[in-house]
Amino acid sequence: MEATRAQVLAHRAAVQGLHGGVALDDVEALALGFVDSPPKTGGVGIAVRTGPVDLDGLVRVLSLRGAPHLHRRADLPVLRRELRPRTPRQFAAWVGGFDPPDLGHLDLLIELLRREFPGDRATKGELSAAVSPLLPADWTPWCEPCGADHVVDGLFRLGTLLAGLELEHVGARLVFRKPTGPLPVVEDAGEPTLLRAYARLVGPFAKADAEKWLGAGPRAAWPQELRPVTVDGRGLLVSEDVGEAPPPPAALLLFHRDPYLLGPRWLVAPDAAVAKRVWRPVGSPGALVVHGEVVGDWRYSFSGRTVTFAVRGWSRIRGAARKALGEQAELLAAVWGASALEPNVVEWAQP
Incomplete structure (x- = not known):
């Protein structure tokens, strides 16, 4: 089976609910x-x-x-x-x-x-x-x-x-x-439920990607339904067909450990220099995602009821992506400011 990177990103955005309203x-x-x-x-x-x-x-x-x-x-x-x-x-x-x-x-x-x-x-x-x-x-x-x-x-x-x-x-x-109730019963390992969820929501992927995400060393069993897929010439694994899906959202402000960004990094961030800026050993910024790809980074700061977003490349973003970023910023400000006096004001700055 073969798939393009664009198909993979569209499928992942759809199955993870990134078009909103879920x-x-x-x-x-x-x-x-x-x-x-x-x-x-x-x-x-x-x-x-x-x-x-x-x-x-x-x-x-x-x-x-x-x-x-x-x-x-x-x-x-x-x-x-x-x-x-x-x-x-x-x-x-x-x-x-x-x-x-x-x-x-x-x-x-x-x-x-x-x-x-x-x-x-x-x-x-x-x-x-x-x-x-x-x-x-x-x-x-x-x-x-x-x-x-x-x-x-x-x-x-x-x-x-x-x-x-x-x-x-x-x-x-x-x-x-303080814990309440009885001590939880931990059953035998059983079926690889977490890996099945990872394969469905993140795939295509490599086994090393899944093991890194689990953080618990090699597993004894892998889902039996895994099968090979080639994405832009590279061999990966998938548990279900990468079917047709609507294009990813015009723009998203995600943190660097959002589930959408799991798996092979080159799939979501083809520019190695951008990936190096977003995924740092300490103090990683957010990931600026435009039409499914990580194209830059962003940070935020508070001053009273004002949230300032510093988005690398903000001045170059136009059209639907710029409108979508504005909506994303307002959403994030509302989530962070839930316990603060309204309204939260969004400002933009160049990093």
Whole structure:
């Protein structure tokens, strides 16, 4: 099977609901979760698809790669089942540069996170300090930046997901809520549900792309329905035909970890110089997407009730794309300013 890059981007935009007006319950990309760091950025990604909407029905947890994500509560059992490491290689992916400790003590960490939870709310530091002295030494190596022995950060983050801990939706710090109800039951690995969702919503893709997204090392099984596809001369994998779809929206303001931007980077950002500006090791800007392609970057700042967008190349954008960017900026300002006095005023600036 063959497909063009334009067909792939049109298909992806359509299946992910980027033409807008989608009901929250129908946002298929929620199967992948929306990265929510800094807070409210995940809500922006959802609002691009739905318009301003109440997100109280979603939960904020540390999930894929230990990062804060917005998820449907009904999807949490799948996340726990498929992210729980069951092989040494999967476990090693959570420990960073540290030597993997004894995997057998993961259940002890999960028990301690619930039993030793301090109060009704606890910061990441408070909760880590409560459980670290009760863990085996190989789980609490010396941390030079913190000047203390504490549980390996990646394992702590994984443990909170498996223990059923949820985060507050707002605030610069990670603040956990006291867990309620019984300890979640984590089933056997079973079918690769997350990979199936990734293949449908992001494909075509390469296996390395999916493994990087999972952040948990190689998986034991891949969806059986995967088959090869050639996109502009490059071999990838797909789970369903890339059918006809309307062209992508004229312009979008997305954060660099939006689900639309997953998978092979060259598909969405053919200009390597632009990709280098958008995807940085630290402090990545937003991705300016015009007719499906990442063509530039953007940042924002607040001054009172004014949101200023600095869009690289704003002065060169014309027609439908310029109108669409204005609408996107107003939407983002409304999402961020939901707790502020109205109205929010959008200004433009050159970076």
